[in-house]
Amino acid sequence: MAVPPVKASSFLQFHAIRPLIFSISILLTLITILEALEVGGNGENGIFKEILRDEAVFRLKELGKVSDREGYLERTFLSPASLRAADLIISWMQDAGLRTWVDQMGNIHGRTEAITTSSQALIIGSHMDTVVDAGMYDGLLGIISAISAVKALKISGKLEKLQRPVEVIAFSDEEGIRFQSTFLGSAAIAGTLPRSILQVSDKSGFTLQDVLKDNSIEATEEILSKVKYNSESVWGYVEVHIEQGPVLETLDYPLGIVKGIAGQTRLKVMVSGTQGHAGTVPMLLRQDPMVASAELIVTLESLCKYPDKFLTIGEGSGILQKESFSGLVCTVGELSCWPSASNVIPGQVNFTVDIRAMNDKARAAIVSEFSKQISERCDNRLVNCSIEHKHSAEATHCDKDLTSQLKHAADSAIRKLSTHDLGDMPVLMSGAGHDAMAMAKLTKIGMLFVRCRGGISHSPDEFVMEDDVWAAGLALVHFLEQHVVE
Numbered sequence: 001m002a003v004p005p006v007k008a009s010s011f012l013q014f015h016a017i018r019p020l021i022f023s024i025s026i027l028l029t030l031i032t033i034l035e036a037l038e039v040g041g042n043g044e045n046g047i048f049k050e051i052l053r054d055e056a057v058f059r060l061k062e063l064g065k066v067s068d069r070e071g072y073l074e075r076t077f078l079s080p081a082s083l084r085a086a087d088l089i090i091s092w093m094q095d096a097g098l099r100t101w102v103d104q105m106g107n108i109h110g111r112t113e114a115i116t117t118s119s120q121a122l123i124i125g126s127h128m129d130t131v132v133d134a135g136m137y138d139g140l141l142g143i144i145s146a147i148s149a150v151k152a153l154k155i156s157g158k159l160e161k162l163q164r165p166v167e168v169i170a171f172s173d174e175e176g177i178r179f180q181s182t183f184l185g186s187a188a189i190a191g192t193l194p195r196s197i198l199q200v201s202d203k204s205g206f207t208l209q210d211v212l213k214d215n216s217i218e219a220t221e222e223i224l225s226k227v228k229y230n231s232e233s234v235w236g237y238v239e240v241h242i243e244q245g246p247v248l249e250t251l252d253y254p255l256g257i258v259k260g261i262a263g264q265t266r267l268k269v270m271v272s273g274t275q276g277h278a279g280t281v282p283m284l285l286r287q288d289p290m291v292a293s294a295e296l297i298v299t300l301e302s303l304c305k306y307p308d309k310f311l312t313i314g315e316g317s318g319i320l321q322k323e324s325f326s327g328l329v330c331t332v333g334e335l336s337c338w339p340s341a342s343n344v345i346p347g348q349v350n351f352t353v354d355i356r357a358m359n360d361k362a363r364a365a366i367v368s369e370f371s372k373q374i375s376e377r378c379d380n381r382l383v384n385c386s387i388e389h390k391h392s393a394e395a396t397h398c399d400k401d402l403t404s405q406l407k408h409a410a411d412s413a414i415r416k417l418s419t420h421d422l423g424d425m426p427v428l429m430s431g432a433g434h435d436a437m438a439m440a441k442l443t444k445i446g447m448l449f450v451r452c453r454g455g456i457s458h459s460p461d462e463f464v465m466e467d468d469v470w471a472a473g474l475a476l477v478h479f480l481e482q483h484v485v486e
Contacts, residue, residue, distance in 0.1 A: 047416055048152040052473030056148045057466050059092060063128075063144075064136030072460060073134040076178040078106050078211050085128055089143065089170050096151035097159055098168060103227050104217050105188040106172035112150065114164045115485050120235035121165035122483065123443075124149075124476065127174030127185065127435055135462020141450060141472065142240040143170045149476035153484075163485045164235055174435050178202050186438035191228035195221050229442060236402050237439040238479065240448045240472050242464055244432050246455030254471045255410045256426040257403055258447035261437050262327060262356040263363050263395035269296065269374065273383040275339070275347030289349040290337060292381040297332050299373050300353060303366060304330035310369050324362040327429045330355045358395050358429050396437045402446035409479035410448060413471050432457075448475060 066088070067073045068081040075081040089108050093100045098110030108128070111121070126142025146168045153159040171185030179200050187193045198209040198219060212219035248256050273289035303310050307325050314321070331354040337346040353370070357363040371387055378385035407425060414422060428449055436445045450472045453463040 046156075046477075047470075047474060048148075048155070048477065049470065051152050051155065052145075052148050052477070053466055053470035056144050056469050056473055059088075059144050059147075060136055060140055060469070063088065063140050072132075073130055073136060074132050074177075075128070075130045075134075076175075077129055077173040077184060078215055079178070082106070082129060082172070083215075086170075089128065089147075092144075092147050093168060096147050097154040098147075098150060103188075104212070104219070104223050105185055105227050106212075106215075106217070107185045107189065107227070108170040108172075109167060110147070110150075110169075111165060111167040112159055112162065114162045114166075115160060116163050118164040118235075119233060121167050121233060122235050122480075123167045123169055123237045123439070124239070125167075125169035125171060125186075125237070125435065126239050126241060127171040129171075129173045129175050129177065131175050131177060131458045133460060135457060135459055137242045137452065137462050137464045138244070138457055139171075139174060139241070141242055141464060141469065143168070145240045145469070145473045145476055148473045149480055152473070152477045153480055158481065158484045161484045161486070162480070163483050166480065166483075171435050179208055182433065183435060183438040184208075186435035187441075188224065188227040189229050190438045190440075190442040191225075192438060192441050193224070198224070231442055234443040236399065236444045236446065237436060237442070238402070238406065238446045238448070238476075239434060239436045239439075240450060240476060241434055242452040242457060242462070243428065243449040243455065244452065244457035245428075247428055248426060248449060248451035249453065249455060251426055253422055253426055254451050254465075254468045255414060255475060256428045256449040256451075257407045257410065258398055258430050258449055259403070259427050260358055260395055260397040261430040261432075261434060261447075262329075262358050263360045264391065264393045264433070265353075265355045265363060265367050265389070266391040267353040267355075267367070268388040268390055269293070269351050269353060270386045270388070271296070271349045271351075271378065271383055272385075273347060273349075273381075274345070276345040278343045278345055281345060286345060287382045288345055289383050290346050292378055292383045292385075293335070293349040293351055295377055295381070296374055296385075297335075297351065299377065300330050300332065300370055303370055303373065304328055304355070307362075307366065307369075310373075311365055320359075320362055320365060324359040325357065326359075327431065328355075328357040328362060328366065329431055330366070352390075356431050360395050363395075393433070393437070396440045396445070398436075398446050399444035402444055405482055406446045406448050406475070406479055409477075409482065410471075410475040412478045413474035416474065417467065417471055448472065 063085055066081050066085045068079045086108055090100050093110030098112055100110045102108055124146040127139035173184035176182035179202055199207050201207050209219040271289040271293050273287040312319055333352050335351040338348040355363055355366055374385050436447050439445055451468050456462055
């Protein structure tokens with residue numbers, strides 16, 4: 001059951017847990033300042049261990065305790081736990097020297113202005129909501145790393161020397177758990193939310209408009225449109241995120257540069273046959289949708305593993321190249337049948353298909369070929385098949401110049417923290433969606449991945465090593481230092 005909304009005034013209230021956390025945060029800050037002064041204001045020769053690792057890890061753990069459920073982490077859009085988490089994030093942003101506010105979609109902003117008259121801001125952010133039974137790094141690592149990096153600049157006296165405004169944003173909703181609509185926070189800022197979104201309901205029947213109003217936030221189309229940023233006011237967007245995959249761990253590398261986010265197609269395949277008795281219908285006379293579905297699922301796997309066996313791939317104008325299918329993944333995540341009894345041949349089987357690739361033409365070719373295979377194989381088995389297209393999103397490519405700056409910054413961070421040469425930094429594709437996808441509609445984007453144990457995400461087993469948290473924060477420090485006026 002969804003958690004009923006709570007007044008937005010709790011954004012500014014001090015909860016029982018907050019005084020202790022704030023006191024510890026102040027203590028850590030004082031220790032950091034004293035140590036920074038001992039080494040000429042650069043925090044241990046510019047590596048800021050106490051801020052970027054110790055304090056950042058402490059804050060990640062504190063946010064990991066802020067949940068709407070006992071026994072596991074769950075924090076959805078404008079839930080009581082999200083408001084308590086917002087209080088903490090606001091206090092940490094202010095501790096870093098940022099001016100804070102909350103917009104009409106519940107996004108938390110922290111901003112510092114530039115030494116110059118530049119009006120184009122660099123935005124760094126990620127999301128504060130979670131899935132059900134979540135880990136504590138997805139989304140949160142990007143927020144905490146950004147706040148920590150800004151704080152490190154403050155300690156070193158460089159924050160007021162930035163050549164452009166820097167804004168850290170903790171987006172209110174990316175996972176889409178409560179309203180089954182992803183990127184509520186970042187899409188509002190990018191200006192891509194449909195007008196109908198205010199009337200979408202959660203499982204308890206509360207509309208998005210209801211929830212916003214119950215939290216003292218005006219919820220009209222006109223007010224919501226004011227959340228949108230003008231593209232001319234934004235220079236670029238950067239997001240740090242756990243990889244959510246095993247590549248960096250396999251390569252034994254703490255950080256990776258992201259070249260882009262895969263495009264995605266979601267299908268629902270419906271297969272209907274003839275329901276019958278499991279013991280009396282001869283095998284040769286069956287029109288079994290379960291067997292047909294099994295054949296289609298195996299066909300999908302073969303198509304996505306070996307697309308060259310199904311499609312024309314090679315040289316020539318208009319012909320897809322082999323590398324176009326690099327990173328292609330296809331998944332059947334749900335399967336249901338009716339009547340779902342052990343002694344009944346099912347009459348109906350439905351399953352979902354998720355197809356992702358960096359190359360949109362390659363993804364479209366896979367969708368087209370699979371649709372063709374469905375038609376042919378269902379005809380052969382004398383069952384009826386139909387396909388419903390549920391979702392489609394184009395691939396998002398990271399900006400080359402922004403990516404180059406991030407790579408340079410990450411390389412510098414790793415050289416400072418590593419005792420040996422790790423070689424070339426991995427360049428990765430993201431198969432998962434991120435707020436950067438929504439922000440790409442507004443401005444150029446860049447992303448940095450952080451190694452996570454086992455590639456596990458969306459699970460309480462999600463884990464990032466403390467030194468990798470440090471590396472991510474230091475990479476952001478070096479990235480921001482590229483935007484400091486000396």
